[in-house]
Structure formats: structure tokens, C-alpha cells
Amino acid sequence: MPARLVAALIAIAAIGGACSLPEGPSPSRPSATITVFAASSLSAAYTTIGTDFEKTHPGVRVTFSFGGSSTLVAQIEQGAMGDVFASADQPNMQKLVDAGLTAETPRVFARNRLEIVVAAGNPKHISSLADLSHSGLVVVLCAPAVPCGRYAAQALQKAKVTVKPASQEADVKAVLSKVALGEADGGIVYATDVKAATGVQGVPIPAALNVVADYPITVLKDSPKAALARAFVDDVLADGQRTLARYGFTSP
Amino acid sequence: MILASAGAAFFIVPLIGLLLRTPWASAWHQLGSPEVLAALRLSLLASVSATSIAVILGVPLAWTFARLTFPGRAVIRALTVLPMVLPPVVGGVALLYAFGRRGLLGASLAAAFGIHLPFTTAGAIMAETFVAMPFLVITVEAGLRSMDTRFEDAARSLGANRWTVLWRVTLPLVRPSLVAGAVLCWARALGEFGATITFAGNLPGRTQTMPLAVYLALETNPDAAVVLSLVLLAVSLAVLIGLRDRWLGAS
Numbered sequence: 001m002p003a004r005l006v007a008a009l010i011a012i013a014a015i016g017g018a019c020s021l022p023e024g025p026s027p028s029r030p031s032a033t034i035t036v037f038a039a040s041s042l043s044a045a046y047t048t049i050g051t052d053f054e055k056t057h058p059g060v061r062v063t064f065s066f067g068g069s070s071t072l073v074a075q076i077e078q079g080a081m082g083d084v085f086a087s088a089d090q091p092n093m094q095k096l097v098d099a100g101l102t103a104e105t106p107r108v109f110a111r112n113r114l115e116i117v118v119a120a121g122n123p124k125h126i127s128s129l130a131d132l133s134h135s136g137l138v139v140v141l142c143a144p145a146v147p148c149g150r151y152a153a154q155a156l157q158k159a160k161v162t163v164k165p166a167s168q169e170a171d172v173k174a175v176l177s178k179v180a181l182g183e184a185d186g187g188i189v190y191a192t193d194v195k196a197a198t199g200v201q202g203v204p205i206p207a208a209l210n211v212v213a214d215y216p217i218t219v220l221k222d223s224p225k226a227a228l229a230r231a232f233v234d235d236v237l238a239d240g241q242r243t244l245a246r247y248g249f250t251s252p
Numbered sequence: 253m254i255l256a257s258a259g260a261a262f263f264i265v266p267l268i269g270l271l272l273r274t275p276w277a278s279a280w281h282q283l284g285s286p287e288v289l290a291a292l293r294l295s296l297l298a299s300v301s302a303t304s305i306a307v308i309l310g311v312p313l314a315w316t317f318a319r320l321t322f323p324g325r326a327v328i329r330a331l332t333v334l335p336m337v338l339p340p341v342v343g344g345v346a347l348l349y350a351f352g353r354r355g356l357l358g359a360s361l362a363a364a365f366g367i368h369l370p371f372t373t374a375g376a377i378m379a380e381t382f383v384a385m386p387f388l389v390i391t392v393e394a395g396l397r398s399m400d401t402r403f404e405d406a407a408r409s410l411g412a413n414r415w416t417v418l419w420r421v422t423l424p425l426v427r428p429s430l431v432a433g434a435v436l437c438w439a440r441a442l443g444e445f446g447a448t449i450t451f452a453g454n455l456p457g458r459t460q461t462m463p464l465a466v467y468l469a470l471e472t473n474p475d476a477a478v479v480l481s482l483v484l485l486a487v488s489l490a491v492l493i494g495l496r497d498r499w500l501g502a503s
Contacts, residue, residue: 006255
């Protein structure tokens, strides 16, 4: 291989690596960045809360990593660097507490409920959890390890309904998109997801059968910006409550 | 030499990390669980099926690209190779738009023949074929281009018809490329994740192949995930080492 080509490739690799190194503060760059791991059902609400937080704290940038809570927990346990974690259920948060990876006691900042999601116009006339068990319907659920999968299993058990899903998706947004794309006739997601989506509509689940999802939040133990992380958590519990309500969450 | 060692280390170090983390004591027990066996069986079935389809469709395609000239050949060739560079999830979405319930062909297939492809094992095989076939086509085409066509001419001049030339002269001459292409295709199909989970979904026993099983096991049971990964590794290594001589050797 010509020496100049090798030198060029090494230079490109080095520049690429250097670009990912943290940079010091400067007038055009934020003086601090915090990383928030949050359940995917929080994506819309938290993005808004993050933008508002950046306005009230000039020089701070908030980056998000949204995903299934169980996926995020696995990543944090394996050493992913972050400052804040907001989970869609208590058991996943408890895994981090048990592993000693939280800096403080988690606090519940919002509640959510489940809803059946169907295509716009409800062509298959699904009106209850029992309807989901009809053969011939393509139903998708969250995987059992993911919070919405766990909650859905609880609701189905309360309703004494057995559903044979066509697929167990890795996070709630994947269930939503399968229904929105028309690949599935129905799925069980959060009420906030139905509110935020287009091309779908929700079928409410009666309160007696429904499940209340508690969303806890905490600062992570190895957070490099603990004070700022705490400020974000406090913001979620204070000003953020209005934003969360706008997106359909209920207060704890 | 230094660069070569760095390259080798880049591959070997993660594998050593995997071996060191393996819970050897409980590994055997993990392997016996029905979900693991189902995922392994499904992965092998799907990847071998995908490779077979790729060979049946891909070899004629490679032959067409290597031997024929026609208007638009460059464009069609680029399109058939596209899945190689496309992010697999995008491939999965494209398959949904083509073969999903509301898809271009999928809607007619469902209405006329009652054939549903998403969320089925056939769908998983399709997804794997879609992403892996280009590897076979590229390799076989390269082999066909670089072979000495005088043998084919000689056979034809001796009176052999087209099929005889193909079976007795061309294919044996490109056997190393064909085997290499099939192995690459199989390995890619075995490891496919994004297109499978998007198009075929994830259901243990029907569409949950090994990569999907590893991804989900990582969340609930990291030990099982490591053991599953090792099984995949061992199976792949066995095939690659077993075919090494045929792969690298000339016919």
C-alpha cells in the first residue's frame, strides 16, 4: 500500500477520534452537557423539558438517550456514562438501586396509563382488551422485560384475557409504529403515546382493568455533573410537571 | 506489521473479553433452555434457507452482470447491491412497504393468496435474504469476470450446449468464488438483526433468531446473552475454519 495513502487513512482516523473527545468551554460551545437516559414514552415530553432547561440555564446542553427502560438499565449496568435516569417502571429502577448505581433515592415524577392503540378509524372494531384475543387479529405487544410489556401483561391478567401477539417489540414506540404502518391491528401502549401519535387512535381501558405506571427518576452515581443533574431532576419535579401534564401524564 | 497487528487485535480483544465474561459453570444449563434451542434452530433454518435462495437467484444474476451488456445494467446492478450499504432497519422498512399488509405487493398477495409475510418465519428468511444476497452476487460476479473464458469457448466449439457449458465448465471454475460468496452470505444472514426485527418482528419460536434473542436477553439475563453469543461464535467459527481451504484454494 502506498505510504501516502496509509498516512492519509491514519490522519482521517485520528481526526475522527479527536472529534469525539470532550472540548473545553468557549463562547459558542456549552459549558456543560448532561446526558439523560429516559424511557422512550418520555421522548416528546422530555425533549421539551430539556429545551426549557437549556433556556433557564444558559451554557448548559441536555442530550437524551431514549430507549426501552430495560435496555437503558442494561447499558448503565455495563458502564454507559450518564447523569440522569428516568424509568417507565419501578422494577427497572430498582435494578440500578440494587446495583448501587444511583446517587440518591429515586422519586416518582409522573404517572401514565395504558391504552389500546388501533389504526385510525378502528377498522377492526376493537373496543376492549377481550377483543384483542380474537384469532385473525394481528396484535403486537412490548416484550415482557420492557415496562409496557409488563404492565400490559398485568392488565390482560386482570381482564382474564389471553393474547397471542405476533411480535414482542423492544420498546413501546416500535409497537406504535407497527400499528401506524398498518402491519398490526392493535397493540397496548401508553395513553401518552396515543396522544402524541398520528394515524392511530386509542381505545380506552377501563380503570378497573388498567394499570398505573409509576415513572421514577434519579441522578446516577457516577455522574460527572452531579449538581447540574440534580438541578434537572428538581426541574422535572417542579416546572416540568406542567409540560408532562400537557403531554398526557398525570401527577404522582 | 504494526498495522496488521492492530487490525488483528481489534478483532481478537473483544472475543477474549466475551470468553472471560462467560459464566462457564451455568453455561450448559443456559444452553438447554427451550428459548435458546428455539432461537438456535430458527437461526440455522433461516440462514441456510436465505443462503439457498441467494444461490438460486444470485448466481444467475451474477452471471447476467458479468456476461451480458444491456442498457441500464449499471443502475440495476447498483440497486441489487444497495442492501449491502443500506442500514438494515431501513431495509426492513423498505420490505414492509413492499410486502407488508398495505405494501406494494403485500396487499395483493394477502388479498389474492392469503399470504402474509410480516411476523412469519418466511418473513425472517426474506429479511435475511434481502441483506445477505448482495454479498453472494458481488463475489460470484467477480469470480466470473476474472475467470478465463477460453475454456467456455473451447467447450462450445467441441459441441457442448449452453447448459453443459454452465454445469461442467463455468460453475466448477468459479467454485471458490461461489463457496466464498455463499459463506459470506450465510454469515451475514446469521447475524442479521435490524431488518429481521423490523419486518418479521420478534416472537420466540417463530421469528426470534439468535441475534434478537441475545439483544433481549442482555436486558433480563446477561449471562444467557453471553452464552448465546458464544454459541453463535462457535458455530460461525466452525464453518469458517472448516471451509477455509476450499475458500482460499484454487479449484
